Amino acid sequence: MVNQRYKTLVIQAFAILGFILILYKLANRNGNSISSPPNYQKLAESLNFKNNNNNNNIDLTNGISFGTDPFLGKELLIKQYQKANATIMTLCEERDLKGVIETVRKLEDRFNKNYHYDWVFLNNEPFSDEFKEKVSKFVSGNSRFGVIPIEHWSYPEFIDKEKAKLEREKMENEGVIYGGSESYRHMCRFNSGFFYRHPIMEEYKYYWRVEPHVEFTCDINYDPFKFMEDNNKIYGFTITIHEFLRTIETLWDTTKKFIKNNPSYLPNDNLMKFISNDKGESYNLCHFWSNFEIADMDFWRSKEYEEYFQFLDKSGGFFYERWGDAPVHSIAVSLFLSKDKLHFFKDIGYQHGVYQMCPIEDNLYNGNKCFCEKENDFTFDGYACGKELFSAMGWTKPDNWEKYAD
Ligand SMILES: Nc1nc2c(ncn2[C@@H]2O[C@H](COP(=O)(O)OP(=O)(O)OP(=O)(O)O)[C@@H](O)[C@H]2O)c(=O)[nH]1
Ligand SMILES: *[C@@H]1O[C@H](CO)[C@@H](O)[C@H](O)[C@H]1NC(C)=O
Numbered sequence: 422m423v424n425q426r427y428k429t430l431v432i433q434a435f436a437i438l439g440f441i442l443i444l445y446k447l448a449n450r451n452g453n454s455i456s457s458p459p460n461y462q463k464l465a466e467s468l469n470f471k472n473n474n475n476n477n478n479i480d481l482t483n484g485i486s487f488g489t490d491p492f493l494g495k496e497l498l499i500k501q502y503q504k505a506n507a508t509i510m511t512l513c514e515e516r517d518l519k520g521v522i523e524t525v526r527k528l529e530d531r532f533n534k535n536y537h538y539d540w541v542f543l544n545n546e547p548f549s550d551e552f553k554e555k556v557s558k559f560v561s562g563n564s565r566f567g568v569i570p571i572e573h574w575s576y577p578e579f580i581d582k583e584k585a586k587l588e589r590e591k592m593e594n595e596g597v598i599y600g601g602s603e604s605y606r607h608m609c610r611f612n613s614g615f616f617y618r619h620p621i622m623e624e625y626k627y628y629w630r631v632e633p634h635v636e637f638t639c640d641i642n643y644d645p646f647k648f649m650e651d652n653n654k655i656y657g658f659t660i661t662i663h664e665f666l667r668t669i670e671t672l673w674d675t676t677k678k679f680i681k682n683n684p685s686y687l688p689n690d691n692l693m694k695f696i697s698n699d700k701g702e703s704y705n706l707c708h709f710w711s712n713f714e715i716a717d718m719d720f721w722r723s724k725e726y727e728e729y730f731q732f733l734d735k736s737g738g739f740f741y742e743r744w745g746d747a748p749v750h751s752i753a754v755s756l757f758l759s760k761d762k763l764h765f766f767k768d769i770g771y772q773h774g775v776y777q778m779c780p781i782e783d784n785l786y787n788g789n790k791c792f793c794e795k796e797n798d799f800t801f802d803g804y805a806c807g808k809e810l811f812s813a814m815g816w817t818k819p820d821n822w823e824k825y826a827d
């Protein structure tokens with residue numbers, strides 16, 4: 422009897438020891454022990470994230486899959502993971518509930534479920550408790566809801582409201598998209614000069630801007646915020662496009678005046694070539710589509726950008742014309758940054774309305790479970806600015822680019 426019990430105990434002890442050993446081995450598979458956090462730096466280096474001057478050729482196909490390890494489980498990895506100082510951000514209204522949840526579910530599925538970044542929702546009016554409750558359920562990080570201060574969403578005193586109204590009516594009659602909308606102009610001005618000053622946003626350095634009803638068509642198996650941080654990137658984008666001239670008629674002349682007063686704000690290796698075909702004489706209407714941005718807000722908070730925004734704002738173009746935050750952001754990052762601070766997230770399949778970036782390189786497309794048609798990739802379309810971008814950056818276009826042009 423005693424002997425039998427003793428035997429069972431010994432067998433149990435060995436079984437437990439064996440199990441612990443297996444766990445220990447599994448935990449050490451990537452050289453990270455359970456007790457110390459994964460060395461992100463090392464992982465990033467091994468994936469060639471660093472010291473790569475031609476960022477366009479970084480291979481992100483076998484990115485780091487935090488949280489997807491079936492043995493360690495995701496909680497353990499997330500707890501050990503040192504997140505970037507970053508948040509996802511969506512500007513929206515109460516009535517966007519469905520579209521917001523759509524976007525949240527998609528980005529959570531493709532990315533954030535493994536990282537649990539915060540998500541900030543901003544609105545010029547307070548969100549209802551119902552909205553907050555319904556949206557929060559789907560966010561794996563903290564959901565935060567902010568009301569935009571009235572000073573950031575109203576006419577500054579130097580704007581002639583009567584003149585603004587007349588110009589809106591003119592544009593509306595001409596059939597300019599959002600030409601007659603007052604709220605669209607407040608939205609564009611807010612996104613140009615104020616979102617990064619919102620008290621909630623001030624707590625973060627990086628943000629990822631997303632809108633209701635957008636689509637993420639590939640897995641994102643690494644942390645784009647960390648990528649920005651580790652590679653000293655300031656502005657990341659996926660889609661380039663031409664602006665409607667009618668909405669920004671005096672934007673470039675106003676910008677030229679600002680540059681003339683502040684020539685020292687332009688580094689030599691800026692990206693002027695992307696936005697001008699004649700060395701700055703005129704604007705070619707190219708810009709990064711700002712409904713997707715992964716960027717460093719400290720740039721928007723810099724002296725250079727703040728002065729630029731104030732200068733633009735004083736000229737009245739946000740209201741007398743219909744200046745978009747996309748051309749404003751794009752001109753600023755193209756002029757005031759050296760071009761190596763910009764990053765094309767050519768691996769993050771993304772769709773907003775009728776335009777999309779679908780990775781056309783096989784390794785990216787196949788490696789990231791993309792669900793989009795390469796034929797629909799907008800990058801090298803005539804109305805996009807991919808050709809201008811690659812040329813200005815000095816990048817080599819993918820071998821198959823012509824197949825997907827237009
Ligand atoms: N809170 C709030 N958000 C707004 C308002 N107008 C637009 N937005 C948000 O601002 C962002 C851009 O507005 P959109 O209407 O999508 O503008 P767009 O992307 O140029 O145009 P679409 O092609 O129609 O998507 C979206 O995230 C909207 O939800 C507004 O009046 N209040
Ligand atoms: C995050 O970034 C903001 C803006 O740069 C900064 O003010 C804040 O102190 C940072 N927070 C942490 C925890 O580093």
Ligand SMILES: [Mg+2]
Binds near residue numbers: 632712773
């Ligand atoms: Mg939109």
